Amino acid sequence: MDIHKPKPWHGVREFLKEYIIIVVGVLTALGAEQTVEALHERGLAREAREAIDAEVQDNVNRIAYRQAQQPCIDKRLQEITGLLADWADGKPPPRALFLGDPGDPPMVQQRWQANLNSGRFNRQTEAEQSKQAAFYTQLAILQDMESREHYVWSELRTLELGPRVLRPDLRPNLVASLQAARSDASDIRQLGQDILASAARAGHTPKPFGVTAILGTTCQPLNPPAVPDT
DSSP: OOOOOOOOOOSHHHHHHHHHHHHHHHHHHHHHHHHHHHHHHHHHHHHHHHHHHHHHHHHHHHHHHHHHTHHHHHHHHHHHHHHHHHHHTTOOOOSSOOOOOOOOOOOOOHHHHHHHHHTGGGGSOHHHHHHHHHHHHHHHHHHHHHHHHHHHHHHHGGGGGOTTTOOGGGHHHHHHHHHHHHHHHHHHHHHHHHHHHHHHHTTOOOOOOOOOSOOOOTTSOSSOOOOOOO
């Protein structure tokens, strides 16, 4: 097998020619690598933005659903107030009550958390990072409020046990729960409206939400008609 030895350079001009060819080749390779990396980074940032936008829209739909339940919630709280007032006058709550549930669908932030953990969040623009951080901060506060509201309503539904079970000494605790439910409803309404207004400015308007979680049932009758025996 023949082994070809490198040809010696003949003069400074030939050396410079070879040197320039090598330098240009290296620079071209580096430039191409940087271009590919930049395109990859932009692709990751775009994917992160699209994923977050879809999740923001989902949360906006859930918040709007909860806001639509508010008139029924307010009416039901008034009815509960009347029940407790009657109880104070010696008339205990009747049997077969149905208080229902406010209908707080849980918020979702899996994509947001995934983007934070993967570092893709930092590949987005500073304006996008600021907008998303503000939205999810408010969302976390709203979710805490709704979790507390759900717990308070589970206490109010003690009234559904009827006069044979309810004791007069339970009434003060139920009055406290009623006040907490009123406060929660007011806070959720205000914060929800603020979030929806901010989201609308960013192009996210509510769309119909297919309920897959807790269905709002306070719009149903407080005293549902008895089902006839068959």
